[in-house]
Amino acid sequence: MGILTSYRLRLQRRRWRLRAQRKARELTAVADRTGKIACDDILLFCTFRNEDVRLPYFLEYYRNLGINHFLMVDNGSEDGGQAFMKDQPDVSLWTTDAGYGDARYGMDWLTYLQGKHAHGHWALTVDVDEFFVYPFCDTRPLRGLADWLDASEVRSFGAMLVDMYPKGPVGQTSYERGADPFEVSNWFDPGNYIISRNPLLQNLWIQGGPRARTFFASKPKQAPALNKIPFVKWQRPYAYVSSTHMMLPRGLNLVYDQQGGEKASGVLLHAKFLNTFADRASHEAARAEHYRDGREYKSYADRHGADPDLWCQWSEKYINWRQLEVLGLMSKGNWA
Amino acid sequence: MTLGVIMLVHNAFERAEQMARHWTDAGCPVVIHVDSNVAAADYDRFAQALGGIATLRFSKRHRCEWGTWEMVAATQDAATLMLEDFANVSHVYLASGACLPLRPVAELCEYLDRHPDTDFIESATTADVPWTVGGLDRERFTLRFPFAWKRRRRIFDWFVRVQQFVRYKRSIPEGLVPHMGSQWWCLTRQTLDAILRDPNRDRYDRYFRQVWIPDESYYQTLTRLHARRVESRSLTLSKFDFQGKPHIFFDDHLELLQRSDCFVARKIWRHAEMLYHCFPRSADLERQHAEPRTGTVDRLFSHAVDRRTLGRPGLYMQSRFPNIESQNGFAAAPYAVLQGFDDIFPAFQFWLTKQTEAAVHGRLFAKDRAHFADDSTVYRGGISDNARLRDYNGAMFLTNLIWNARDLHHCFQFGPTDSQDIHRTLANDTNASIWVVSGAWSVPLFLSGRSAGEMRTEAARLQRIEAKFLKTLRSPNARARIHITTLSDFIEAPMETLQTIIDDIAGHKGNALAEVPKMADLTGLPDFLQDLKNQGMHPFLTGDITEQNARRPQGRPRPKPYVISRK
Numbered sequence: 001m002g003i004l005t006s007y008r009l010r011l012q013r014r015r016w017r018l019r020a021q022r023k024a025r026e027l028t029a030v031a032d033r034t035g036k037i038a039c040d041d042i043l044l045f046c047t048f049r050n051e052d053v054r055l056p057y058f059l060e061y062y063r064n065l066g067i068n069h070f071l072m073v074d075n076g077s078e079d080g081g082q083a084f085m086k087d088q089p090d091v092s093l094w095t096t097d098a099g100y101g102d103a104r105y106g107m108d109w110l111t112y113l114q115g116k117h118a119h120g121h122w123a124l125t126v127d128v129d130e131f132f133v134y135p136f137c138d139t140r141p142l143r144g145l146a147d148w149l150d151a152s153e154v155r156s157f158g159a160m161l162v163d164m165y166p167k168g169p170v171g172q173t174s175y176e177r178g179a180d181p182f183e184v185s186n187w188f189d190p191g192n193y194i195i196s197r198n199p200l201l202q203n204l205w206i207q208g209g210p211r212a213r214t215f216f217a218s219k220p221k222q223a224p225a226l227n228k229i230p231f232v233k234w235q236r237p238y239a240y241v242s243s244t245h246m247m248l249p250r251g252l253n254l255v256y257d258q259q260g261g262e263k264a265s266g267v268l269l270h271a272k273f274l275n276t277f278a279d280r281a282s283h284e285a286a287r288a289e290h291y292r293d294g295r296e297y298k299s300y301a302d303r304h305g306a307d308p309d310l311w312c313q314w315s316e317k318y319i320n321w322r323q324l325e326v327l328g329l330m331s332k333g334n335w336a
Numbered sequence: 337m338t339l340g341v342i343m344l345v346h347n348a349f350e351r352a353e354q355m356a357r358h359w360t361d362a363g364c365p366v367v368i369h370v371d372s373n374v375a376a377a378d379y380d381r382f383a384q385a386l387g388g389i390a391t392l393r394f395s396k397r398h399r400c401e402w403g404t405w406e407m408v409a410a411t412q413d414a415a416t417l418m419l420e421d422f423a424n425v426s427h428v429y430l431a432s433g434a435c436l437p438l439r440p441v442a443e444l445c446e447y448l449d450r451h452p453d454t455d456f457i458e459s460a461t462t463a464d465v466p467w468t469v470g471g472l473d474r475e476r477f478t479l480r481f482p483f484a485w486k487r488r489r490r491i492f493d494w495f496v497r498v499q500q501f502v503r504y505k506r507s508i509p510e511g512l513v514p515h516m517g518s519q520w521w522c523l524t525r526q527t528l529d530a531i532l533r534d535p536n537r538d539r540y541d542r543y544f545r546q547v548w549i550p551d552e553s554y555y556q557t558l559t560r561l562h563a564r565r566v567e568s569r570s571l572t573l574s575k576f577d578f579q580g581k582p583h584i585f586f587d588d589h590l591e592l593l594q595r596s597d598c599f600v601a602r603k604i605w606r607h608a609e610m611l612y613h614c615f616p617r618s619a620d621l622e623r624q625h626a627e628p629r630t631g632t633v634d635r636l637f638s639h640a641v642d643r644r645t646l647g648r649p650g651l652y653m654q655s656r657f658p659n660i661e662s663q664n665g666f667a668a669a670p671y672a673v674l675q676g677f678d679d680i681f682p683a684f685q686f687w688l689t690k691q692t693e694a695a696v697h698g699r700l701f702a703k704d705r706a707h708f709a710d711d712s713t714v715y716r717g718g719i720s721d722n723a724r725l726r727d728y729n730g731a732m733f734l735t736n737l738i739w740n741a742r743d744l745h746h747c748f749q750f751g752p753t754d755s756q757d758i759h760r761t762l763a764n765d766t767n768a769s770i771w772v773v774s775g776a777w778s779v780p781l782f783l784s785g786r787s788a789g790e791m792r793t794e795a796a797r798l799q800r801i802e803a804k805f806l807k808t809l810r811s812p813n814a815r816a817r818i819h820i821t822t823l824s825d826f827i828e829a830p831m832e833t834l835q836t837i838i839d840d841i842a843g844h845k846g847n848a849l850a851e852v853p854k855m856a857d858l859t860g861l862p863d864f865l866q867d868l869k870n871q872g873m874h875p876f877l878t879g880d881i882t883e884q885n886a887r888r889p890q891g892r893p894r895p896k897p898y899v900i901s902r903k
Contacts, residue, residue, distance in 0.1 A: 139588035144605055151603075152581055160654040191717025191740035194729040195652055204657055213720045220728035227654060256657045262647040265655035312714045328651045328739060334577045334644030336636050 005200070013248040016104075016111060016239040023108035026098040027073065031086040034071070034117050041068035042122045042142055043234075045114060047106030048074060051128040052081040053276060056178040058128050059088060065132065066141035067124065071117060073109045075100050107240050118234035122146040125230050125244050126268065131182075132159060132230060133321050134266030135332040148335055149233065156247065157231040158255030159266035162188050162329060163209045164318065165273040165310040172307070173275045181271035187315040188269075189213065190327045193226065203227060203246040203253035210273075210310040228268055229255055264333030267324050273310060339364045339445055340425035342414045344407075345433035346371035346400065348606040349382045352433030356386055358616070362441035364429075365391040365422040367414045372399040393417055403485045407519075407551035408544065415528055429522045434603040435572060436585075437616040443624055444571070444599045448522070455527050455563045458517030458570045459556040476548035477514040478505045485548070509536070509543050515560055516553040520572035520602070523559065530562035531555065573598035573630060575637040578645050583637050587611055596633050597626040650739050650767070652732060666765045667738040671746040672841055673762055673769070675805075676776025676823070678749045680830075681853040688747060690851070692842040695741060697748035701730065701755045716740040723755070731761040738767075745841050752777050752801035759808045768816035769840055770809060771833070774802060775823040775878025778865060779856055788867030796873050803877065822879030827858065859883075 037043065044067045048055070059070070069090050074082045076097040085093050096109065103109055114123060124142075126132060134145055134157070149157060164185045166173045173184040193208035206227040207220065216223035228244045232252065239248050246253050257263050316327070324330045341359045345352040345368055352368075359366045368386070370379050379397075386392055395414035398406040411430060418428055427448050437444070448454075462473045479499045483492040498504075508514060523531075534540065540558065544550040559566060573596060575583040582603045585593060587610040593601055594617065604611055647656045650668020678684040678698070689696040689709070698707030705713075706721040713721045717740030719733065720726070726733045738746055762768050777798040781791045788795075809818045819833075826833060831852065862883050865875050 136586070136588065140586050141607070143607060144586055147605060147607075148584055151584060152577070152579070158654050189718035191736050192719045193653070193736070194732040195654070195657060196729065197657065204654060206654060210718070212725060213714070213718060213722075217720055217722035217725045220725045256655045257644075257647065258657060258659055259645075260647050260649075260658040261645045261656065262643050262651075262653075263655040265653075312718060313712075314714055314716050314718045328648065328653050331647075331653065331655050332640065332643060333655065334640045336583060336640035 009201075009248055009250060012241075013237065013239050016108075016241070016248070017115065017237070019104075020108045020111035020115065020239070023098075023103050024112040026096045026103070027094040027109055027112070028096065030074070030082065030093040030095050031091065032094075033089070033092045034069070036090075037069050037117065037121075040121070042066060042124065042146060043068065043118055044070045045110045045118070045123060045125045046070065046072050046128060047100075047110060048072065048077065048081060048128045049100070050077050050079050050081065052077070052079040052084060053175065053177045054128050054181070054271075055081055055084055057180060059091075060178075061131055062124075063090070065137065066143050071110075071113050073106065073113070075106065105243055107243065111239050114234055114238070115236050119236045121234055122149075123232055123234040125232075125240065129181075129271045130161065130228075130230070130268040131271065132266060132268055133324065133330070134159065134231075135264060135321060135325065135330065135335055137266075137321055145231075146233075152334075154263075155233045156229050156252040156255055157264070157266065158227070158229050159231065159268045160193070160206055160329065161209075161226040161228050161268045161270050162324070163211055163226075163270045163272060163310075164188050165210055165315075167311040167315070169307040169309045170273045170277050171275055175274040175276060181274055182269060182318060185271055185274055186318045187311055188318060190314070190316040190329070193329075194220075195227075198246070198253075201241065201246045201248070201250045201253055203229075203250070204256055205245075210315075213312075214308060214310055229253065230268060231266075262331040262333050264335045265330045267321070267330045269318070273308075337426040337445060337449055338422070338424045339441065339448065340418045340422055340428045341366045342395075342411060342418060342428060342430050343368045343433060343435075344371075344400070344410065344414075344430075345369065345382075346374060348433055349378060349385075351604075351606050351612070353382065353385050354612065355431075355433060355435065355437075356392060357389070358437065359441065360389050360391050363391075364441060365393075365418065365425055367393045367395050367418045367421075369395045369410045369414045370397055372397045391422070393421055401484050401486060403481075403549045403551075405545045405550050408554045411551070411555075412532065416532055419525065419529055419532070426525050427522055428525065428528050429571070429600075430520055431572065431600060432520075432602060434606070435520070435600050436602065436604040436611060437600050438573075438593055439597070439599050440616050440619045442619065446624070447599070451565075451567065453524060453526070454565045454567050455521070455523045455559055456567050456569060456571045457521035457523060457556060457559050457563075459515040459559060459566060459568050460517055461513065461515055474514075475500075477508060477553070479548075480504075480506065480546040481548040482546060506543075506546075509539055511536075511561065512540070512543075512557055513560060514553060515556040516549075517556045517568065518570040518572070518574055519551045519555075520570050520574055520600075521555055521559075522571050523555070524563075527559055527563045531558045534558070534562075571599045571628070573601040573628070573633060574603070575633065577637070578641045583640070585611060590614060592633055592636065596628060596630055597623065598628040598630065598633075650735060650742065652735050652739075667735050667767045668742040669738055669745065670767045670769065671738055671748075672771065672837065673750050674747060674771050674837070675750045675802075676773030676826075677771070679751065679776040679779040679856075680773065680823075680826070681855055684853055685749065687851070687853040688837075688841075691838050692745070692747075694745040694747050694841050697746065699751065699754055700734075700737075700748040701726070701750060701758060703753065703755060706733075707749075727755050727757065730755065730758040734758065734761065747841060752798040752805070756801060756805070759805055763808045763811065763814040763816055763818075766815045770816050770818045771837055772802075772806065772809070772818075772820045773823055773826045773833075774806060774820055775799075775875055776826075777802060778823065778868075778875055778878055779858065779861070782858075782861050782864040783856060788864055788871055792868060792871045792873050795868055795875060799873075799875060799877055806877075822877065824879030824881040824885060827855075827881070828885050830855070 044062055071092050074095040085091050165187055166185045167187055189209045193206055195204050195206050198205050204227050207223040212223035225245050230244050341364050356366050395417045398410040400407050485492050544554045584603050584605050586605050587608050685696050685698050695709045697709045700706050705723050706726050708715040719737055781795055862881050868875055
């Protein structure tokens, strides 16, 4: 790496972190239980807005995996989400009405919280509709993964986003509060992901899946990025660059092997396509707070009306992580 | 006989305590070494918890850093203490806090009784084993390593290079033959005593102080001097990954460990409640004399190492993305690219499917859309036929297609009218067989019925594209199996080429060609080509086609009694 590039990236990282300090003023603590965080706790960081329906299952899922403390930012929810979250014993909650887009899609707030609370901890950064699946997740808790990564001296763990969708029109599903979304939305695309390398930050850029196949086939460049690095042994100087797609320092982005071997990796099951989706698409398109002014949401809202059907004859029905491993969407690497 | 256990502990103290109690309860004296890095408070708590046990001692603490001499010094002190304080100890077992006995201690003692005077220590000469990490095998005994590898990697590497550059070489003390192996051993009192009281011990210690990772070679080497019988294997089941880090056992390894019949396993995850609950298993008369068998465990972990180092060929995914330039850049299964055949034989795709039962695609890279074998809009894995999406990353389109259906042999038609970005990928893929009939693009132009004058520009364009493709194929970097014939050579004897293709695709399953594809009517093609020439556009890729060979080949196959496969 050239000295100049190295310096430039360092400056960039500084800038994100300073910005996070500034944006932290927008946060108001609703329930600060961070005093309860023990020294080797595994933390979860998340921003949400109007996700009351999803929050109960989200908490249940991650508590089962072994998250010890949730650090959540409520971005101006208008439903009961905040009230629900602030009473949870393992949740620290902040709230803000500031713009999601102005805060780098929530990353500024989380960067601040991570810098303050996550130093030396394993930290999982996800959205409310992302569900982390890793090798052996049915028999080994997240603590096992963290310990193994520590023993292997690995600092960051990649997990690609896999869009899950129902069979039939998305709008006709019915998701109940507290239910497992993958009971209704349990299909995915097994093998149409396209990958290229980002030479500057060294991360892989993954696109594809049902969204590229249906919404973005004629403008593939705009198809959403699916590469994510959600699980990181956090150090104060770290910062996510764009959502959790890539990080600085860029060595953390090397979650893949370049010599032909496979590193261990997981998957974030994306429970985006439920009956809640159509409302959200039109709402977010109008709000234009999301990435690229919510262009993605506009694309859904304009071109497919309310009710896309993403299912095709080669869709796979989700069973477990081993299926994803066999299909080549994730890998055990040398974890056995 | 009595077994003494030395435990090296540096974390997970509850588990270490549990294990210490287990050993002492079974009548084994225990000497514990606690790393100096451990905070005083933790140490005191731990020492207090184990305070009341009469057959338990704490040895002098050393600061153990991976790969340094202190590890050996710690075991030396502990072993000395063990031999002095417990005169009845006949064997000493070196274990760690993360070791878990799988079988009752009585069975282990009985096993040792059955092997009298035997030292169980993995010990091999460096020349014969590929265990080493970092490429230092013989050199770990002949260079000096004053810097810690873990903390000061740069200066460690630098110092190694300097020594290599000046060809520095330490002399190995006389009489020593360097051996190495797993650091977890079980030695007899006699051997251990002889090692510790060796008159040359100071000299040996001085030497090993600057050997790299002496804990894997000190006892392994010296045992060879003193032992009466060395059984070169460790009684501790311990597996290492490709970076020399120990594999960790979790609850879901329960069955595996049960069936291994090993005496002790490491490293056990500290929260593996079920393992700590189920082991050591209760005494079992039937399996009392079982020999440890590590075959299944070995296989499991060597698979893991293979996956980490070699991966699944042809898979491109989030954690495996080999450089295209490296040897691993290829598709998951052999496939064939056929250029020009579908121009000459209108029903070629159908015919080839029938002959080979392979997945014969049409023009996968056509400008309008991808023509899959079943002519569907979505193919296996959810691959869309959309041309834009495909051309966005043609190489991944192809590798995905083949990975998703790697149980099939794929063939696809290709031609200069298709998207051409895929050239390099095809030419560099060792799994590709590329068959080109050069100049075949002239056939559809000719069959379109339009005049050479109208077709002149188009013909020139197609020829330019094909020439570029052929240039890539003929470059010295091309690794695919490549067969190029000109149109004129091909129509002289089409069946020979076709038979070779069939053999190549279907292997032994291919039959001698019973049915011949119907060739387009090429009468008049020479005139058409001549016309092109007259327009100033020389179709040099077609070869020299005369009226005679254009008319002849309406396909009587030459009789062939049998086909000798080339494989």
